Amino acid sequence: MDKFSAMRAFVRVVEAGTFTKAADSLGVPKGQMSRLVQLLEEELKTQLLNRTTRRVTVTPDGAAYYDRAVRLLDDLEELESSMSQAKATPRGMLRVDAPSAIASLILIPALPDFCARYPDIHIDVGVSDKPVDLIGENVDCVLRAGEVTDLSLVARRIGEIDRFVCASPAYLKRHGMPQHPSDLEDGRHHVISYFAHGTERSTYVLQRGGEQYEVHSRSAVAVNDSGAMLAAGLAGLGVARTAPFMAAPHLAAGTLTAVLPEWSAGAWPLYVVYPPNRHVSVKLRVFIDWAAELFARTLEAPPRHCAAD
Structure with missing residues (x-):
C-alpha cells in the first residue's frame, strides 16, 4: 500500500463528504478510493469512517487522524515545492x-x-x-x-465594487430625469429591484457625503443577476443599479445615462x-x-x- 496515497484519499473523502465526490475531484475510480481508505484502516487497525449509502462521516479516531494527516501532507507538499523550485515556476x-x-x-x-x-x-x-x-x-x-x-x-x-444608478435615454425621455432620490418615489418612476431566492426585493440606499436616502419606489421588475439588472436598464424597464466596469461602454455609447451621478448606490467589497x-x-x-x-x-x-x- 502507498501510505501517502491512502492518506490523501482519506483526507479528500473527509473534505468531500462522499467517496463519489472525492473520486471525481481527484479523477480516480470510486472503487480505488474506497480500497485505499480500507487498506489504511486495516494498517491502523481502527475505523476512520462511518459509511452509509449516501454519506460518510468521520469517527473520533478518524477526526484525530485527519488533523494530523492534513498537516503532514501540507508539509510534504511544501517540501516538494521547494525542492522542485516551484517558487520560481509555479505549476x-x-x-x-x-x-x-x-x-x-x-x-x-x-x-x-x-x-x-x-x-x-x-x-x-x-x-x-x-x-x-x-x-x-x-x-x-x-x-x-x-x-x-x-x-x-x-x-x-x-x-471594492462601486455602484451607481442609471437608466436608458428612452426611459428618461418618458419619465423625466430625477433631481433627488425622493423623485424616484413620486409615482412616475420604476426602480429595477434585486432579489435573492427566499428573500424580499431589496431597496436602493443612496449616499452623498454624510447624507443617506433609502428609496421606496414602484418596482415592476426584479432580477437576481447583475447582468440581468444591466439588461433591464438598457431595455428601458426602469432605473437600474450597476457597477461602472459593467456600464462604462454603454455610458460611452449613449445607450445608458447616469442618474443622480453625485449619489453613490453603495459599494460591495x-x-x-x-x-x-x-x-x-x-x-x-x-x-x-x-x-x-x-x-x-x-x-x-x-x-x-x-x-x-
Missing part, C-alpha cells in the same frame, strides 16, 4: 470560480497576462452567481462580491475566498496576488457623467 491545475459579470468583463479578458507570467499553471474558470462548495467541488478559490458570512472560510479583500486548514500552494498564492493587483487597478470607478447629447 499545476488551478480551479477558480467567479460571478459571471466579473469573470466575463474583468477576469477572463486579463487572463492572457496571467498565462504569460505563469505558463505552467493550467486554470479552470467556473462561472456562476450561485454559492460554490469549495471543498466538495475541489475549488481552489472563489471571487465573491459582498460580505463573506461563512466564517469557516479564509477571505482576503482585494477590491470583493474577496478571494479559499478553504481553511490547507496549505496555500504557490500557484494559488501567485493567483491571489495577481488578482489583487488586477482588481485594484480595474475597479477604479470611471466618470459617471457620460450622457447622450
Whole structure:
C-alpha cells in the first residue's frame, strides 16, 4: 500500500463528504478510493469512517487522524515545492470560480497576462452567481462580491465594487430625469429591484457625503443577476443599479445615462475566498496576488457623467 496515497484519499473523502465526490475531484475510480481508505484502516487497525449509502462521516479516531494527516501532507507538499523550485515556476491545475459579470468583463479578458507570467499553471474558470462548495467541488478559490458570512472560510479583500444608478435615454425621455432620490418615489418612476431566492426585493440606499436616502419606489421588475439588472436598464424597464466596469461602454455609447451621478448606490467589497486548514500552494498564492493587483487597478470607478447629447 502507498501510505501517502491512502492518506490523501482519506483526507479528500473527509473534505468531500462522499467517496463519489472525492473520486471525481481527484479523477480516480470510486472503487480505488474506497480500497485505499480500507487498506489504511486495516494498517491502523481502527475505523476512520462511518459509511452509509449516501454519506460518510468521520469517527473520533478518524477526526484525530485527519488533523494530523492534513498537516503532514501540507508539509510534504511544501517540501516538494521547494525542492522542485516551484517558487520560481509555479505549476499545476488551478480551479477558480467567479460571478459571471466579473469573470466575463474583468477576469477572463486579463487572463492572457496571467498565462504569460505563469505558463505552467493550467486554470479552470467556473462561472456562476450561485454559492460554490469549495471543498466538495475541489475549488481552489472563489471571487465573491459582498460580505463573506461563512466564517469557516479564509477571505482576503482585494477590491471594492462601486455602484451607481442609471437608466436608458428612452426611459428618461418618458419619465423625466430625477433631481433627488425622493423623485424616484413620486409615482412616475420604476426602480429595477434585486432579489435573492427566499428573500424580499431589496431597496436602493443612496449616499452623498454624510447624507443617506433609502428609496421606496414602484418596482415592476426584479432580477437576481447583475447582468440581468444591466439588461433591464438598457431595455428601458426602469432605473437600474450597476457597477461602472459593467456600464462604462454603454455610458460611452449613449445607450445608458447616469442618474443622480453625485449619489453613490453603495459599494460591495470583493474577496478571494479559499478553504481553511490547507496549505496555500504557490500557484494559488501567485493567483491571489495577481488578482489583487488586477482588481485594484480595474475597479477604479470611471466618470459617471457620460450622457447622450
